[in-house]
Amino acid sequence: MINDYKKYDLFGKTMLQRIVVKSPFRYEFPVNDQACFLYVREGDFQYRSEDVQIDIPTNYSLFLNCIHSGKEIEHSRAEGQCEVVIVTFHADILKKIYDKELPLLLQRSSKVSKQSSGRTNNDFLIQKYIEGLLFYFENPSLVNEDILVLKLKEIILLLSQTQDASTIQIILSQLFSPVTYTFRQVIEANLFTQASVEELAEQTNLSLSSFKREFKKLYNDSPHNYIKTKKLEKAAELLLVSNERITDIAFDCGFNDLANFTKSFSEKYHSTPTHFRLNQNTK
Known part of the structure; x- marks a missing residue:
């Protein structure tokens, strides 16, 4: 059961989402050909695709290239709730805001891998970033295009400095690499x-x-x-x-x-x- 849902669009496409769901739940988030960062602020959830199952607890996140993997999270527990903040990355928007050169995190990784999902343990700066996003969800009158561009660039910078940066680069860079789709x-x-x-x-x-x-x-x-x-x-x-x-x-x-x-x-x-x-x- 969905208790609360809010989102902000950038250049006509969903960029930020905040969802609060009550257990038990199964939620398919509305993204298709993008990558996304799902941060668990409260509770936990399971992510499943055809060949992987990942448990994501509080203060952890899931990073996905959604064209290569499932887009559904779930929890079968009878009680409790889960609060998730989602940042979505669109290749065309990233190219637009980085008009000169894509940052290293978005460039093709030197590692050859088909990995399309990964759990990350977020550090203090990521947690503070999420808290900052919650401020804007609570104060929508302060949100504009410039703020959203700034927050998108900020999360790219912070992710590039985490211990999971190499995994995130593999997943994000697939947005800009030729792929063969099944x-x-x-x-x-x-x-x-x-x-x-x-x-x-x-x-x-x-x-x-x-x-x-x-x-x-x-x-x-x-x-x-x-x-x-x-x-x-x-x-x-x-x-x-x-x-x-x-x-x-x-x-x-x-x-x-x-x-x-x-x-x-x-x-x-x-x-x-x-x-x-x-x-x-x-x-």
């Missing part, structure tokens, strides 16, 4: 875009018929139905945890037509988006 990675990266099934097939270097067969084999569903379901599930979650306009939520989830979104949402949840938000928030 079938699942292509699908996960495009779940909330407006890419057509034909375009997804092209990205996987398969014919449309071969793409549909492979998709059915992996997901036991058709591409159209699976992707639409995931979009609607994300929209339902955003309706509950954010105050964004329904039109913006529809667009963020990959719908380019509000009428089509409303119709699809009503068919799945037997309620319009507006009534769904009102009914859930009054419970």
Whole structure:
């Protein structure tokens, strides 16, 4: 259960998030083709992907390249809550704010590794940085583009000075390195875009018929139905945890037509988006 959720966008993309969830929980954070830094300020959570499980306790963090790994955290304990602060790194934004040269942490590592996640033990300066972010979450009127750029550069600098800097560099530098994506990675990266099934097939270097067969084999569903379901599930979650306009939520989830979104949402949840938000928030 989500008790509190706040976020700030930089140049139109999510940069900072703060989420408080009550156990037991399973939360999929809304990022696709970025890297992110998840800091546990209270409680703990488990991160799982196909081949790894990592426990993240209080004052530790998880660093992920989300195109190569899962985007879900969970906790099965019956009681307690977890507070997580998330900083998201977008390759295009980093290139924009470092217009001359990327800092060393973002440049390709000399180590050859496919590592896409890692737990870090944060030092005193990182903890103080997180406390500073909480001040801005509590005082949104003070937040502007310049502040967000400054905080993004600050966390890059601090991470480069931690004992886990080499691991973080491997993960972050993948944002700027050519990679070969697996079938699942292509699908996960495009779940909330407006890419057509034909375009997804092209990205996987398969014919449309071969793409549909492979998709059915992996997901036991058709591409159209699976992707639409995931979009609607994300929209339902955003309706509950954010105050964004329904039109913006529809667009963020990959719908380019509000009428089509409303119709699809009503068919799945037997309620319009507006009534769904009102009914859930009054419970």
